[in-house]
Amino acid sequence: MKKLKIAFHWQILIGMAIGVLWGMIAVKLDWVSFTLDYIKPWGTIFINLLKLIAMPLIIVSLINGIGQLKDISQLSRIGFKTIGFYLLTTVIAISLGLMIVNISRPGDYFPKEKAVEFEQKFAENVKQKEVSANEVKEESPLQFLIDIVPDNIIGAMSNNTSMLKVIFFALLFGVAMISLPEKKTLHVARFFDNLNHIVLKIIDIIMKMAPLGVFALIAGLIVEITGDDPDDTWSLFVSLGLYSLTVILGLLLMIFIVYPLFIHFFTRIKTGKFFKAISPVQLLAFSTSSSAATLPLTMETAEEKLGISEEISSFVLPLGATINMDGTSLYQAVAAIFLAQVYGMDLGLGGQLTIILTATLASIGSAAVPGAGMVMLIIVLTSVGIPTEGIALIFAVDRPLDMIRTAVNVTGDTTITSIIATSEKKIDLEIANS
Numbered sequence: 001m002k003k004l005k006i007a008f009h010w011q012i013l014i015g016m017a018i019g020v021l022w023g024m025i026a027v028k029l030d031w032v033s034f035t036l037d038y039i040k041p042w043g044t045i046f047i048n049l050l051k052l053i054a055m056p057l058i059i060v061s062l063i064n065g066i067g068q069l070k071d072i073s074q075l076s077r078i079g080f081k082t083i084g085f086y087l088l089t090t091v092i093a094i095s096l097g098l099m100i101v102n103i104s105r106p107g108d109y110f111p112k113e114k115a116v117e118f119e120q121k122f123a124e125n126v127k128q129k130e131v132s133a134n135e136v137k138e139e140s141p142l143q144f145l146i147d148i149v150p151d152n153i154i155g156a157m158s159n160n161t162s163m164l165k166v167i168f169f170a171l172l173f174g175v176a177m178i179s180l181p182e183k184k185t186l187h188v189a190r191f192f193d194n195l196n197h198i199v200l201k202i203i204d205i206i207m208k209m210a211p212l213g214v215f216a217l218i219a220g221l222i223v224e225i226t227g228d229d230p231d232d233t234w235s236l237f238v239s240l241g242l243y244s245l246t247v248i249l250g251l252l253l254m255i256f257i258v259y260p261l262f263i264h265f266f267t268r269i270k271t272g273k274f275f276k277a278i279s280p281v282q283l284l285a286f287s288t289s290s291s292a293a294t295l296p297l298t299m300e301t302a303e304e305k306l307g308i309s310e311e312i313s314s315f316v317l318p319l320g321a322t323i324n325m326d327g328t329s330l331y332q333a334v335a336a337i338f339l340a341q342v343y344g345m346d347l348g349l350g351g352q353l354t355i356i357l358t359a360t361l362a363s364i365g366s367a368a369v370p371g372a373g374m375v376m377l378i379i380v381l382t383s384v385g386i387p388t389e390g391i392a393l394i395f396a397v398d399r400p401l402d403m404i405r406t407a408v409n410v411t412g413d414t415t416i417t418s419i420i421a422t423s424e425k426k427i428d429l430e431i432a433n434s
Helices: 008-028 032-067 072-104 112-121 123-137 143-148 153-157 160-179 182-207 210-226 230-239 241-266 271-288 291-304 310-323 326-342 348-365 372-383 388-393 395-423
Strands: none
Touching (some): 008 032, 032 160, 032 182, 032 210, 032 291, 072 160, 072 241, 072 310, 072 395, 143 160, 153 160, 182 291, 241 271, 241 326, 241 395, 271 291, 271 395, 310 395, 326 348, 326 372, 326 395, 348 372
16 A cells, blocks of 8 residues: 655645644643643754754855866856845845835834833843844944954854854865865865765754644744733734734735746746745745754755756855845835834935845845844844834734745745856756756
8 A cells, every 4th residue: 555645845834734723722721831841842953953954064065066166267157146146136125125115104003002012011122132233333344244254163163143154164165175186186075075965864864853843833933922811912913913914015025926037037947846846945944934944955955856956056055045135134124114104204215225225234144043133123223213122013023024034035045046057057957847
């Protein structure tokens, strides 16, 4: 008798559905403590496993990918195209967010008494984010260049927020490899190629836990948001509903309009096949709220389901997980204008152009981990004079929106990777369209 095999994306969807159901039952039957003590930890373990392999994956895959290139000119050509497309989609995302929020104007409907209540409720969280943002603001304008170059590669590898430093080292190592005669680097190249296969096998083992991890993450999230008083959460979501819908609309337009247009005009992949292939990646990104944690599956999907060569995926995707934050940038634009509307501020064209520039630069420095966008948002707010205390108003709905914008981020990464692979003729269309 043939064994029934459920597709991976369906396994994740089932895990999410059971997680939502469990969370609702847990709140209703007062199983909150049990869920947080015995269910949520499995989600944390899953996230830790993904973070565990993210750094080795970036180092090994980048060095292995660059080692397969013929010369430095090929590397620089791919690099310029990659960064150019990433910046283009980021600017489009921010502009789209500004257009939608200026039309819907959700801040005009926000009750002033509720604003005061939220400021008091989330005051401590705001203070923490302000401290982090102030540390960034007080730095030199060229601090982002300093941050790219590590003074200790072992220290950089021990921190998942230091991915740019690790990428810099891997690029430097890879460039040195392809600059030397092949006979001198043959054994090193073979070592990293074999190591890459081992890392990918570890990813396969970790991903078998994905349905359980997603279930635990969603169940824990539902319980944490709702707490012991579902009515409090209900009123909170209702009052911020229009703002949330504005952000979600912008994010959905990126996924279902902007990226499909890029796929249609710049690649030969069928749009339906593309989204079917990356659906597990989107679902995992939604569950983990982390582009870095999703990176192992993103790379595996790009190579096995979209037919993208390893040398392209191993360079473009790790870079995208670090500097390409389309969903986060769109959210920052909407949030900034929303708070300006709440405070009765008219930013005008100049202020909104400042938001585009600041949000674009902030997205490059934003860590690929949950909640990092909130710190960057304070920098965006400060650039146009919006009171930073205002982020207390949107803390309540930030996590669900963070989940959606992370799904947008990984979709953007995979879209640009497909474009670069197509332009370099490093894609197997039979695999992509099968």
